[in-house]
Amino acid sequence: SQQGEEDPQALSIQEGENATMNCSYKTSINNLQWYRQNSGRGLVHLILIRSNEREKHSGRLRVTLDTSKKSSSLLITASRAADTASYFCATDARSGGSNYKLTFGKGTLLTVNP
Amino acid sequence: NAGVMQNPRHLVRRRGQEARLRCSPMKGHSHVYWYRQLPEEGLKFMVYLQKENIIDESGMPKERFSAEFPKEGPSILRIQQVVRGDSAAYFCASSPLDRGTDTQYFGPGTRLTVL
Numbered sequence: 001s002q003q004g005e006e007d008p009q010a011l012s013i014q015e016g017e018n019a020t021m022n023c024s025y026k027t028s029i030n031n032l033q034w035y036r037q038n039s040g041r042g043l044v045h046l047i048l049i050r051s052n053e054r055e056k057h058s059g060r061l062r063v064t065l066d067t068s069k070k071s072s073s074l075l076i077t078a079s080r081a082a083d084t085a086s087y088f089c090a091t092d093a094r095s096g097g098s099n100y101k102l103t104f105g106k107g108t109l110l111t112v113n114p
Numbered sequence: 115n116a117g118v119m120q121n122p123r124h125l126v127r128r129r130g131q132e133a134r135l136r137c138s139p140m141k142g143h144s145h146v147y148w149y150r151q152l153p154e155e156g157l158k159f160m161v162y163l164q165k166e167n168i169i170d171e172s173g174m175p176k177e178r179f180s181a182e183f184p185k186e187g188p189s190i191l192r193i194q195q196v197v198r199g200d201s202a203a204y205f206c207a208s209s210p211l212d213r214g215t216d217t218q219y220f221g222p223g224t225r226l227t228v229l
Contacts, residue, residue, distance in 0.1 A: 033217065033218075035220070040225075041222060041223075042205060042220050042221055042222035042223045043157070043205065043220040044220075045217050045218075045219060045220070048217055088156055088157070090157075100145070100147065100162055100169075100170075100209075100218075101159045101162070101170065101173075102147075102149075102157070102159060102207075102218060103159070104149075104156030104157040104158070105156050106154070106155055107156055
């Protein structure tokens with residue numbers, strides 16, 4: 001799998017349900033970030049979790065990071081129709097001196113049905 | 115505090131023409147990154163610049179593409195002699211630090227269509 005690969009590719013749920021998206025990566029990282037992209041729009045930064053953190057919360061978002069498994073999950077609780085968007089994880093590389101270079105996966109397309 | 119600004123938002127060019135994409139980073143940010151997003155794909159790193167310096171252009175095609183971030187004014191991504199395969203969304207991001215330990219804030223993107 002490529003660095004920063006999300007699954008599932010697409011997720012459809014009802015309003016009020018929780019949505020969980022996963023991200024796997026291959027190399028050691030400093031940070032992992034989650035972004036949201038509404039159709040045809042730019043990226044909105046959601047949350048950054050550092051490699052020495054295991055869990056982080058922001059409003060209805062909960063992110064976990066397991067560096068031993070090189071994976072992260074994004075949980076959106078009590079979803080709303082406005083949460084409909086593509087969600088991307090982005091990782092930076094710890095080694096090689098290029099840790100500014102974010103690597104994105106193809107994203108998870110979340111559809112929240114009213 | 116205005117976010118990252120990009121213009122134009124949409125750009126249409128015919129094959130062989132030049133495309134110039136502009137990016138103004140957030141106030142106080144001196145580091146700019148350009149990414150390209152092809153349809154149904156994630157973003158791919160192209161180039162990282164600081165004022166008057168190209169730090170890393172490893173993700174940018176060697177021919178026809180160039181980038182600059184002058185002392186005054188916005189960062190410019192320039193594509194010469196565009197081809198249909200250049201059609202994509204081009205995003206600029208900025209950060210106050212260069213070590214990836216701070217968040218990169220993205221602009222709304224420029225959607226380039228090559229006819």
